[in-house]
Amino acid sequence: MAPMRPLLLVLALASLPCAAADDAPPKGRTMQEVLDASQPSDWRRLDPEHTLYLELDSGRVVIELAPAFAPRHVANILTLVRGKYYDGLSINRSHDNFVVQWGDAEAEDPKKARPLGEAAAKLPAEFTRPAQGLAFTRLPDVDGWAPQVGFAAGMPAARDPEAGLAWAAHCYGTVGAGRGGPPDSSNGTELYVVTGQSPRQLDRNITTVGRVVQGMERLSVLPRGTGPLGFYEKPEQRTPIRAIRLAASVPEAEREQIEVMRTDTPTFEALVESRRNRRDDWYLHPAGHIDLCNVPVPVRATTPAKD
Amino acid sequence: MAPMRPLLLVLALASLPCAAADDAPPKGRTMQEVLDASQPSDWRRLDPEHTLYLELDSGRVVIELAPAFAPRHVANILTLVRGKYYDGLSINRSHDNFVVQWGDAEAEDPKKARPLGEAAAKLPAEFTRPAQGLAFTRLPDVDGWAPQVGFAAGMPAARDPEAGLAWAAHCYGTVGAGRGGPPDSSNGTELYVVTGQSPRQLDRNITTVGRVVQGMERLSVLPRGTGPLGFYEKPEQRTPIRAIRLAASVPEAEREQIEVMRTDTPTFEALVESRRNRRDDWYLHPAGHIDLCNVPVPVRATTPAKD
Numbered sequence: 001m002a003p004m005r006p007l008l009l010v011l012a013l014a015s016l017p018c019a020a021a022d023d024a025p026p027k028g029r030t031m032q033e034v035l036d037a038s039q040p041s042d043w044r045r046l047d048p049e050h051t052l053y054l055e056l057d058s059g060r061v062v063i064e065l066a067p068a069f070a071p072r073h074v075a076n077i078l079t080l081v082r083g084k085y086y087d088g089l090s091i092n093r094s095h096d097n098f099v100v101q102w103g104d105a106e107a108e109d110p111k112k113a114r115p116l117g118e119a120a121a122k123l124p125a126e127f128t129r130p131a132q133g134l135a136f137t138r139l140p141d142v143d144g145w146a147p148q149v150g151f152a153a154g155m156p157a158a159r160d161p162e163a164g165l166a167w168a169a170h171c172y173g174t175v176g177a178g179r180g181g182p183p184d185s186s187n188g189t190e191l192y193v194v195t196g197q198s199p200r201q202l203d204r205n206i207t208t209v210g211r212v213v214q215g216m217e218r219l220s221v222l223p224r225g226t227g228p229l230g231f232y233e234k235p236e237q238r239t240p241i242r243a244i245r246l247a248a249s250v251p252e253a254e255r256e257q258i259e260v261m262r263t264d265t266p267t268f269e270a271l272v273e274s275r276r277n278r279r280d281d282w283y284l285h286p287a288g289h290i291d292l293c294n295v296p297v298p299v300r301a302t303t304p305a306k307d
Numbered sequence: 308m309a310p311m312r313p314l315l316l317v318l319a320l321a322s323l324p325c326a327a328a329d330d331a332p333p334k335g336r337t338m339q340e341v342l343d344a345s346q347p348s349d350w351r352r353l354d355p356e357h358t359l360y361l362e363l364d365s366g367r368v369v370i371e372l373a374p375a376f377a378p379r380h381v382a383n384i385l386t387l388v389r390g391k392y393y394d395g396l397s398i399n400r401s402h403d404n405f406v407v408q409w410g411d412a413e414a415e416d417p418k419k420a421r422p423l424g425e426a427a428a429k430l431p432a433e434f435t436r437p438a439q440g441l442a443f444t445r446l447p448d449v450d451g452w453a454p455q456v457g458f459a460a461g462m463p464a465a466r467d468p469e470a471g472l473a474w475a476a477h478c479y480g481t482v483g484a485g486r487g488g489p490p491d492s493s494n495g496t497e498l499y500v501v502t503g504q505s506p507r508q509l510d511r512n513i514t515t516v517g518r519v520v521q522g523m524e525r526l527s528v529l530p531r532g533t534g535p536l537g538f539y540e541k542p543e544q545r546t547p548i549r550a551i552r553l554a555a556s557v558p559e560a561e562r563e564q565i566e567v568m569r570t571d572t573p574t575f576e577a578l579v580e581s582r583r584n585r586r587d588d589w590y591l592h593p594a595g596h597i598d599l600c601n602v603p604v605p606v607r608a609t610t611p612a613k614d
Contacts, residue, residue, distance in 0.1 A: 096524040097479050127591070144449045144596040172404050172504050181589060197479050197600055198504060201585060204592040217403040217531040224524040278508060282488060284434070285511040289451040291598075293504055 031274040034267060035298060042267040043259040045302070046213065048247035050074070052081060053256070054215075055242040056091075061215035062256050063175055068134060068153035069168045070126040070209045073177050076119050077188040077209060081246050083117035085189070090238035094222040095230025097196035101178055102241060103189050116189065125183040126207040131159050131166040137264045139272065141289050145169075145200040149292040151263035155211055156292050158203060168208040170199045171293035173216050177207040195220045198293035213260060214299055261298045271298070338581040341574060342605060349574040350566040350607070353520065355554035357381070359388060360563070361522075362549040363398075368522035369563050370482055375441060375460035376475045377433040377516045380484050383426050384495040384516060388553050390424035392496070397545035401529040402537025404503035408485055409548060410496050423496065432490040433514040438466050438473040444571045446579065448596050452476075452507040456599040458570035462518055463599050465510060475515040477506045478600035480523055484514045502527045505600035520567060521606055568605045578605070 029037075046064055054061040067074040080086060086102070093101035106112035136159055138150040146158035146169075155168040168174065171194065178190030186207050193212055212219070222239055225232040232238050247255050261268055272295055277286040336344075353371055361368040374381040387393065393409070400408035413419035443466055445457040453465030453476075462475040475481065478501065485497030493514050500519055519526070529546055532539040539545050554562050568575055579602055584593040 096527055142449060142451045144451075144598060145594055183591060198598075199601070200598070201582070201590075201594045201601070203594075205590050220403055221528050221530055223528055275508070283508075283512050284490060287452055287508045287510075291451060291505075291507070294506070294508070 028277055028279045029270060029274055030279050031271060031296075034271045034274050038261070038267050042262055042265050043300070043302070044262050045259050046247065046256075048250075048255065050210075051213075051247035052077075052210075053243075053245045053247060053250060055245065056218055056239060057242065058218045059215065060256070061218050062213045062258070063210050064154055064213050064260075065210040066153055066155050066168060066208065069129055069155065069157075069166075070177070070207050072123045073126055073186065073188050073207050073209050076123055077191075078246065079119040080116065080188055081244050082249075083119065084243070085114060085117060085119065086241055086244040088243075089114070089241045090235075091219075091222060091241065092225075092238050093192075093229065093231045094195070094224050094239075096224045098194070098199065098230065099192040100195050100219045100222055101190060101192040102239075103178065103191065105235065105238065107189065116187075119187065119189075121187055122184065123187050125179075125186070127183070127204050128165040128167040131161060131164050134159075134166050135264065136166065137268070139290070139292060139295070141276070141291070143292060145203060151268075151295075151297075154260070154263065154297075155208070156295065158292075167204055168211075169292055170194055170202045170208065171211075172196075172198065173212040174208055175210045175212060176202070177209055179206060193219055198291075200293075214256060214258060257302050258299050259302045263297060271296075335584055335586045336577060336581055337586050338578060338603075341578045341581050345568070345574050349569055349572050350609070351569050352566050352609070353554065353563075355557075355562065357517075358520075358554035359384075359517075360550075360552045360554060360557065362552065363525055363546060364549065365525045366522065367563070368525050369520045369565070370517050371461060371520050371567075372517040373460055373462050373475060373515065376436055376462065376464075376473075377484070377514050379427075379430045380433055380493065380495050380514050380516050383430055384498075385553065386426040387423070387495055388551050389556075390426065391550070392421060392424060392426065393548055393551040395550075396421070396548045397542075398526075398529060398548065399532075399545050400499075400536065400538045401502075401531050401546075403531045405501075405506065405537065406499040407502050407526045407529055408497060408499040409546075410485065410498065412542065412545065414496065423494075426494065426496075428494055429491060430494050432486075432493070434490070434511050435472040435474040438468065438471050441466075441473050442571065443473065444575070446597070446599060446602070448583070448598070450599060452510060458575075458602075458604075461567065461570065461604075462515070463602065465599075474511055475518075476599055477501055477509045477515065478518075479503075479505065480519040481515055482517045482519060483509070484516055486513055500526055505598075507600075521563065521565060564609050565606050566609045570604060578603075 050065040052063040065074045089104055091102040092105050104114045134152050136150055136152045143149040148159040156171045157168050159166040174194045176192050177186035177188050178192050179186035227233040276290040357372040359370040372381045396411055398409040399412050411421045441459050443457055443459045450456040455466040463478045464475050466473040481501045483499050484493035484495050485499050486493035534540040583597040
């Protein structure tokens with residue numbers, strides 16, 4: 001790591017994973033300490049059958065799909081990917097502090113709209129799912145949007161025990177299926193990614209299908225569209241999509257060798273605590289609270305699987 | 308406004324300011340209805356003596372300073388601006404989902420560091436201020452980070468009545484003064500802007516000096532630095548700052564003719580409610596809650612002042 005610049009007044013120490021001072025009372029670990037102490041079992045590889053590679057000229061964005069929350073949409077997206085539906089389409093919208101969105105810019109023109117192939121044109125809305133049967137690691141922190149928040153199936157999520165429902169939350173990196181007015185008007189041909197302040201008001205109002213695990217910076221920097229809602233006004237402004245590929249269909253040597261921290265372990269609980277109450281000396285006032293969408297889920301490079 | 312594309316499955320209606328359907332029960336207004344019904348007295352012009360123009364090659368970023376929260380830092384920043392301290396400096400850091408930051412990249416080198424002129428090198432920390440004497444429009448919504456949240460002096464803010472303290476909150480667009488380890492190690496020569504998910508853990512740990520009122524998209528798209536914490540590794544990667552100017556020093560004809568919605572009126576209360584409980588038909592499940600950092604503070608163009 002490049003040397004720190006101690007005399008440079010930086011908003012640095014707040015986010016630099018540093019060890020706590022040696023003489024600090026043992027009142028809690030820093031995130032780096034938690035990471036350093038983690039075991040292989042605290043990490044998981046992505047399922048190549050549910051991992052997408054969004055291939056842009058600038059590089060790859062890795063998306064983990066969440067069939068636990070949207071089985072029908074995820075299946076349809078996989079069908080679209082197999083049929084190379086998205087290849088050659090474009091990112092048509094970049095809306096500051098909100099989302100980027102891609103799909104077929106010609107979808108409204110029957111003469112030019114890309115056929116869906118074997119994918120379904122119509123799917124049921126999958127805005128929530130039964131809480132029953134969903135392993136849910138709850139955060140103790142209060143949340144104004146839902147009775148309970150936490151992590152489930154790799155996604156930041158929320159739960160209403162009285163209603164018996166759970167749903168994925170709209171945090172930075174959440175991927176969802178764009179829809180029109182009718183609840184059942186999404187089918188996965190339009191996808192968006194949250195690139196701004198968590199729009200939790202969308203929870204329970206739209207189908208979420210997964211999250212970006214790596215490569216967010218390739219989306220968050222996209223020039224903002226000057227049209228309404230951040231749509232690009234001219235075709236040449238859109239960002240071309242070379243392809244969306246299923247990791248399982250990509251030769252092993254071309255796959256991202258990464259693993260994600262599990263969210264159902266004591267290590268993850270310790271990591272969240274290290275962010276809830278910062279032990280870095282820089283912090284004078286640890287917050288004692290963390291919002292769901294401020295919880296990081298670490299990703300790290302790993303060596304190729306030997307199995 | 309360009310025509311909508313109704314057949315295009317878009318995550319559009321959620322954010323398009325549309326009138327509610329004519330036959331909808333009168334259960335609350337949409338944001339557009341609130342805006343349309345607003346009176347001139349619901350809006351305010353910025354104080355040119357406390358408004359900065361950050362001039363980049365890509366255009367202007369308008370910053371409203373908040374002397375109510377950081378009088379010493381704001382005064383020092385005004386001194387730096389008068390001395391043209393920032394002119395020709397650069398944005399040295401763009402950290403995905405966190406901040407951009409600017410200042411003197413050579414500040415550590417005594418031979419190259421830019422002199423502060425008449426500005427103070429050392430200031431007291433201004434992390435909080437007394438709640439007394441600060442007009443505070445409280446939001447009824449729960450917040451996990453502070454006992455009370457709302458708006459004060461044009462800033463999203465928080466308050467602890469028991470402790471008798473108030474502070475500005477770190478939302479998208481908040482501007483703060485970078486510091487090192489010691490609490491009193493900021494002086495305004497390093498400034499940052501929140502470009503990602505609200506880092507509320509920074510509240511009460513650093514001096515906030517204002518907020519970006521217009522032009523955030525010029526900052527949020529800056530390429531992410533590849534060095535630690537998003538610092539640029541090579542000087543040529545930095546974004547040049549042409550100048551930071553005080554609006555009052557700029558000829559009237561060159562000033563931004565904008566006004567900001569006041570945050571202490573029934574109109575603003577109605578606007579927040581229109582976002583807390585969306586009445587657009589697109590929403591099946593209005594949230595019934597809003598986070599402080601999801602509250603928009605509208606800005607609009609206005610005709611030049613006639614006084």
